[in-house]
Amino acid sequence: MSFPLDLSGRVALVTGAARGLGFAIARGLYRAGALVVLNGRDAAALERARREIDTDGARSDVAVFDVADRDAVRAGVAAIEARHGAVDVVVNNAGIQRRHPAEEFPAEDWDAIIATNLTAPFLVAQAVIPGMKKRGRGAIVNIASLMSELGRPTIVPYTAAKGGVRQLTRGLATELGPSGIRVNAIAPGYFMTEMNRALIDNKEFDAWVRGRTPMRRWGDPDELAGIAVFLASDAASFITGQTIFVDGGMSTSV
Numbered sequence: 001m002s003f004p005l006d007l008s009g010r011v012a013l014v015t016g017a018a019r020g021l022g023f024a025i026a027r028g029l030y031r032a033g034a035l036v037v038l039n040g041r042d043a044a045a046l047e048r049a050r051r052e053i054d055t056d057g058a059r060s061d062v063a064v065f066d067v068a069d070r071d072a073v074r075a076g077v078a079a080i081e082a083r084h085g086a087v088d089v090v091v092n093n094a095g096i097q098r099r100h101p102a103e104e105f106p107a108e109d110w111d112a113i114i115a116t117n118l119t120a121p122f123l124v125a126q127a128v129i130p131g132m133k134k135r136g137r138g139a140i141v142n143i144a145s146l147m148s149e150l151g152r153p154t155i156v157p158y159t160a161a162k163g164g165v166r167q168l169t170r171g172l173a174t175e176l177g178p179s180g181i182r183v184n185a186i187a188p189g190y191f192m193t194e195m196n197r198a199l200i201d202n203k204e205f206d207a208w209v210r211g212r213t214p215m216r217r218w219g220d221p222d223e224l225a226g227i228a229v230f231l232a233s234d235a236a237s238f239i240t241g242q243t244i245f246v247d248g249g250m251s252t253s254v
């Protein structure tokens with residue numbers, strides 16, 4: 001019997017995998033033995049990321065499509081499955097952030113955040129469910145957020161979307177459980193990513209994050225790889241519908 005965290009033989013699609021949390025998670029799944037397919041919209045960036053993860057190119061691929069485009073998602077997943085067989089693991093990581101006071105929030109920014117952060121995970125799930133059902137197993141890992149639980153000024157649409165991701169996870173888990181498909185979420189706290197560059201470089205915000213976080217620091221994207229591998233693997237075979245906070249303790253402290 002293989003070790004339950006071993007992902008050998010599994011096909012894992014990670015959206016938004018060219019950089020940041022998605023890249024770190026894709027690398028973790030690769031190191032656990034999966035064949036990783038990196039999704040994004042920038043082919044060159046994805047290819048650089050793929051080569052960094054899989055130097056000999058034997059167990060990786062890229063899939064260039066916009067996760068917010070329903071037809072592109074269907075075609076993109078179909079192409080992956082034509083090349084590699086049904087997708088066993090999906091990490092719905094792709095996400096964007098925009099920051100404005102609520103009363104001035106541009107309608108197009110609201111639409112973009114909801115489309116990418118909430119609608120897209122559902123579209124990708126819809127595309128992979130049939131293949132997972134045929135196999136009687138699958139693991140969907142949605143990237144929620146500390147903001148699935150808490151709020152802060154100027155990011156209300158992101159907060160609403162990430163709150164929705166937590167419920168999307170529960171709803172899909174409930175509906176797909178009988179098919180052997182598990183659906184869980186990871187809720188990152190404040191991580192050192194390019195999405196947060198403006199916050200990291202703001203001395204006052206940086207000090208607030210460090211003071212407000214029991215572990216007194218920002219997270220490193222590689223610190224999400226372990227929980228992603230765990231939730232993707234048979235080690236989590238009876239875990240579904242859960243949201244795991246990886247936030248240095250911020251969500252549990254005042």
Ligand code: GCO
Pocket residue numbers: 097099144145146147152155158187188189190191195196199
């Ligand atoms: C912000 C940040 C946060 C974090 C993360 C927390 O503007 O407060 O972007 O949203 O990035 O999502 O989970």
